[in-house]
Amino acid sequence: MSAGIDLENVCCDFGSFRAVDNANVSIKPGEFFSFLGPSGCGKTTILRMISGFIEPTQGAIKIGGKDMRGQRPNQRPTALIFQNLALFPLMPIWENITFGLEVRGVDKTTRRKKAEELLKLVDLPGAADKMVSQLSGGQKQRVAIARALAVEPAVMLLDEPLSALDLKLRQHMRAELRAIQKRTGVTFIYITHDQGEALAMSDRVGVMSQGRIQQIADPRDIYNNPVNGFVASFVGENNIFEGTAGTASEGMAGFDTAFGGFRARLSPEAAGKAVKLYVRPEHTVLTAKAATENSVPVTVSEVSFEGAFIAVHATSEQGKTITAEIRNDGSATVPEVGAKLHASFDAARAALLPDANVRG
Amino acid sequence: MQDLLRRYGPGLTGLICLLVAFWLVMLVILPNITLFEQSFRPYLPVVDVGGPRDTYSFNNYLKVLDGSTETSLFGVAFTIPVHVKTFFQTIWYSMVVTIICFALAYPLAYYMAKVVAPKTVPTLLLLLFVPLWVSEVLRAFAWWIILAFKGPLNALLQGVGLIEDPIRWTNMGYTGVMVGLVYTYVLFMLFPIYNAVSSLDTNQIEAADDLGASWWRIHWRIVLPHAKPGIASGSVMVFMLSAGSLLVPSILGSTTSQWFTQTIDQWFKDALDWNTASAYAFLLLILCTVFVSVAMKLFKVKLSDIAK
Numbered sequence: 001m002s003a004g005i006d007l008e009n010v011c012c013d014f015g016s017f018r019a020v021d022n023a024n025v026s027i028k029p030g031e032f033f034s035f036l037g038p039s040g041c042g043k044t045t046i047l048r049m050i051s052g053f054i055e056p057t058q059g060a061i062k063i064g065g066k067d068m069r070g071q072r073p074n075q076r077p078t079a080l081i082f083q084n085l086a087l088f089p090l091m092p093i094w095e096n097i098t099f100g101l102e103v104r105g106v107d108k109t110t111r112r113k114k115a116e117e118l119l120k121l122v123d124l125p126g127a128a129d130k131m132v133s134q135l136s137g138g139q140k141q142r143v144a145i146a147r148a149l150a151v152e153p154a155v156m157l158l159d160e161p162l163s164a165l166d167l168k169l170r171q172h173m174r175a176e177l178r179a180i181q182k183r184t185g186v187t188f189i190y191i192t193h194d195q196g197e198a199l200a201m202s203d204r205v206g207v208m209s210q211g212r213i214q215q216i217a218d219p220r221d222i223y224n225n226p227v228n229g230f231v232a233s234f235v236g237e238n239n240i241f242e243g244t245a246g247t248a249s250e251g252m253a254g255f256d257t258a259f260g261g262f263r264a265r266l267s268p269e270a271a272g273k274a275v276k277l278y279v280r281p282e283h284t285v286l287t288a289k290a291a292t293e294n295s296v297p298v299t300v301s302e303v304s305f306e307g308a309f310i311a312v313h314a315t316s317e318q319g320k321t322i323t324a325e326i327r328n329d330g331s332a333t334v335p336e337v338g339a340k341l342h343a344s345f346d347a348a349r350a351a352l353l354p355d356a357n358v359r360g
Numbered sequence: 361m362q363d364l365l366r367r368y369g370p371g372l373t374g375l376i377c378l379l380v381a382f383w384l385v386m387l388v389i390l391p392n393i394t395l396f397e398q399s400f401r402p403y404l405p406v407v408d409v410g411g412p413r414d415t416y417s418f419n420n421y422l423k424v425l426d427g428s429t430e431t432s433l434f435g436v437a438f439t440i441p442v443h444v445k446t447f448f449q450t451i452w453y454s455m456v457v458t459i460i461c462f463a464l465a466y467p468l469a470y471y472m473a474k475v476v477a478p479k480t481v482p483t484l485l486l487l488l489f490v491p492l493w494v495s496e497v498l499r500a501f502a503w504w505i506i507l508a509f510k511g512p513l514n515a516l517l518q519g520v521g522l523i524e525d526p527i528r529w530t531n532m533g534y535t536g537v538m539v540g541l542v543y544t545y546v547l548f549m550l551f552p553i554y555n556a557v558s559s560l561d562t563n564q565i566e567a568a569d570d571l572g573a574s575w576w577r578i579h580w581r582i583v584l585p586h587a588k589p590g591i592a593s594g595s596v597m598v599f600m601l602s603a604g605s606l607l608v609p610s611i612l613g614s615t616t617s618q619w620f621t622q623t624i625d626q627w628f629k630d631a632l633d634w635n636t637a638s639a640y641a642f643l644l645l646i647l648c649t650v651f652v653s654v655a656m657k658l659f660k661v662k663l664s665d666i667a668k
Contacts, residue, residue: 051570074572086563090585099581100571151571 002187003064003077003154004029005050010059012045019045021211021359023059027189027204029154032181034190034198037208038234043191046208047157050189051080064154074103079148080157084164085140087132093119093143094128100151118146122180138169145180155187162197174201195235199223207231210358227269230356232278239284239322239345241277245352255352258318259296264350273354283349284324286312286335291344298322300339310334314343399638420639443623447644450620451651453534454602457541461549461598462591464542469553469590470583474562488547496544500611503540504530507612536612537619541602548601549594556590557583589665596652603648620644 005027012020020042027033035043048054050061052073061068068076079100088096094115095102101111112128119125122142132140141161148156158177162170178201181188192198198205199219206216207230215227226232229240243257245266253266255277264277290297298314301321309325312335316322322343326332335341365373400416408414424447428439472484491499506513507529514526530536560583568578584591609619624644627637656663 053566053570073566073570074574078570080567080570082563082567084561084563086561086567088564088568088582091581099568099573102581103572103574103577147571 002029002185004031005155005187005189006060006062006065007046007050008060008062010046010049010056010061012042012049012054013057018211018359020049020056023213025206025213025216027187029064029187030185032178032188032190032201032203034192034202034205035208036192036195036198036205036234038193041208042211043193043208044159047080047159047189047191050076050155051078051157052076077154078157079151079153079155081144081148081159081161083159083161085144085161087140087143087147089132091132092128093130093132093135096132096143097146097150099147104151114150115146118150121149121183122146123176137165138173141165141173142176145177149180149184149186153186155189156181158188158190160192160194162192163194170197177201199235207234209234209356212357212359214357226278226351226353227267228356229276229278229353232351232353237281237323237325238278239281241279241320243277245271245275247271252347253352259316259320262294262350263347264294264352265348266352270352270354275352275354277350278353279345279350281311281323281325282309282327284322284343284345286314286324286326286341286343288341290342293344294347294350295342295344296322298341298343300335300337300341303334303337314341316343395634395638396642398635399642401635403633403635420636421643423636424640424643443620443640446618446623447620447647449534449618450603450644451648453538454541454599457538457545457602458549458595458599460538460542461546462553462595464546465549465553465594466587466591469550469557469587470579473554473557474560474565488550491543492547496607497611499544500540500608503536503543504611507536507539530612531614531616533614534617536614537609537617540608540612541605544605544608545598545601548597549591552590552594552597553587554590556587560586588659588661592656592659592661592665596656599652600648603644 005025007023007025010020010023011018023042023046025033035046037043045054049056050063050068052068052071052075055069063077073080088099091099094112097115097118098106098111101114106114115128116125119127119142122145124139124142124146127135127139127143132143135143144161162173162177165173174197177188177190190198190201199222202219204216204218205222207214207222209230215222215231217225222231223235226235232238233240241255241257241259241262243255243262246254246256248266248268248271251265251267252263253271255262255264255275257277262277264279266275285291286298286300296316298316300312301315302313304311304313305328307328309327310332312324312326314322314324324343326334364376368376399420400418401414402417402419404411404413424443425441427442429442429445430437431440431445432438472481476484494502505511508514509526509528509530513529514523517523518526529539564582564586565578568582573581604621606619606621606625609617609622610625613619613622620640621644624637624640627633627640631637
């Protein structure tokens with residue numbers, strides 16, 4: 001069983017501070033949806049509103065089409081996984097997992113059986129009688145997931161549950177979470193400030209800043225076609241140029257900068273707004289000869305080896321640092337520091353984007 | 361010890377040790393040993409002290425079994441030594457005081473630790489502390505006035521219309537003593553519980569709520585188990601202090617109430633029999649300790665939990 005969630009014009013004020021401003025999202029049943037944003041952007045507030053710990057100041061939250069206003073957390077078909085997991089340290093694992101069933105009056109033998117089943121599902125068999133303090137970080141994670149799944153929620157809400165784990169385990173748990181979500185078919189709403197996590201796991205991502213949802217799209221779209229500068233910067237690196245845009249034709253527009261005239265994509269929504277040019281380092285190339293367009297003469301100032309790729313930082317005559325990333329596939333030639341080259345990028349790979357959508 | 365020496369040097373360390381030793385030996389161990397030794401000797405005229413009749417025995421302790429009185433419990437009548445009855449009443453009413461203190465302190469502690477905004481907690485603590493600045497004697501007398509036949513409590517209850525005739529509160533068995541003891545010792549219950557509940561991660565309460573638990577189940581399964589060490593140390597303190605209190609039962613006691621400490625006091629001051637008085641005092645100490653240990657076993661509380 002899973003349910004969709006609709007946020008309709010949802011606002012949340014804390015005193016004079018607006019934590020969430022006019023959020024509109026329609027999350028499909030069985031979807032893995034992430035809210036991505038820096039701390040203080042309102043994503044946790046959204047999660048707490050869905051789970052029922054906070055009531056929205058305005059707007060409606062619907063779960064499975066049913067308005068949740070006035071419903072207490074324990075009346076909603078949601079299960080929340082807390083950032084610090086909030087397992088009950090004084091209960092053995094199996095009682096932790098089946099606490100939600102105990103509340104519903106399920107008898108002990110059934111609960112015990114259910115606990116064993118769920119422990120198998122989260123790949124932690126044989127831990128039923130252990131205490132929370134005996135488990136490692138990743139195992140606690142699994143117990144928290146099992147505890148939430150035990151009440152058979154229509155929606156699982158996850159508040160940065162992986163943030164306390166080390167990198168290796170985090171990457172492993174990403175795949176695990178995704179697999180559990182596919183197996184159970186429950187709608188997952190995932191909160192994170194880690195763009196890698198959001199992009200890797202989600203069906204769709206909602207990027208947030210300053211209480212507003214900036215963009216809702218699938219991970220590829222978020223990365224490849226960000227709607228504004230905030231999204232572009234938050235989900236990856238960019239070389240950013242300031243300047244003034246000309247009029248658009250067929251989605252492309254000229255862009256006058258201190259480095260000369262550039263050409264890049266300009267969406268109809270961005271037309272007429274103040275824009276900056278954003279281009280990803282991996283779409284920036286360094287060549288000996290100047291390219292026909294979007295080309296800046298530069299001197300290589302630093303080469304940093306990152307493993308899978310090599311980041312080359314180069315400085316233009318005006319003192320601007322431009323970064324190009326070269327895939328470390330063995331064939332690429334890595335420029336020397338001090339080499340005089342030309343940085344250029346394909347006009348179709350660069351976008352003219354307005355700043356973040358914030359309250360004026 | 362090494363740490364102390366390194367930090368403060370030999371002079372200051374020596375002084376600290378000396379003061380601690382003085383406190384322990386002169387103010388705690390010696391007086392108690394003296395009383396303990398006396399408790400095994402008979403009460404004799406001065407000329408006989410140290411004479412052939414001055415021998416060690418358990419006679420003083422066995423005096424507690426002297427003199428029987430008729431009493432009834434749950435409708436069953438039986439005879440019981442009068443001082444044993446006093447002892448059981450002291451234990452029983454100390455338990456009642458402990459339970460009442462818990463019933464009052466737990467909701468307040470939870471409210472202070474989890475419900476109220478953190479910035480108002482200092483104000484609340486101050487309000488709770490203010491009565492402690494007044495001497496215990498004055499507080500007991502204050503309650504004596506409040507509970508008096510023509511006192512403010514009766515006036516209030518009559519004014520509101522709850523009662524028609526004033527009630528003799530201070531002459532209703534242990535009522536006055538209960539009120540006084542609860543008032544005097546409730547904070548000893550409040551603070552350990554407050555500390556324990558404060559250390560509970562609020563997310564656990566929310567997690568239980570989110571999983572569908574009702575408020576009483578959240579308390580029963582999450583908050584109470586977490587606060588158990590605090591409740592235990594609060595209970596031990598309130599129980600021991602109540603059982604050992606002399607002042608409150610003396611001031612607020614009625615003609616039908618008798619506290620074991622009052623019996624001890626009578627042996628000391630009225631009978632001038634310090635030997636028997638000492639024996640009674642150690643009896644109270646030992647039996648209360650045994651009682652508390654049994655209660656801790658029963659509630660599965662370890663001594664190390666309480667020390668926290």
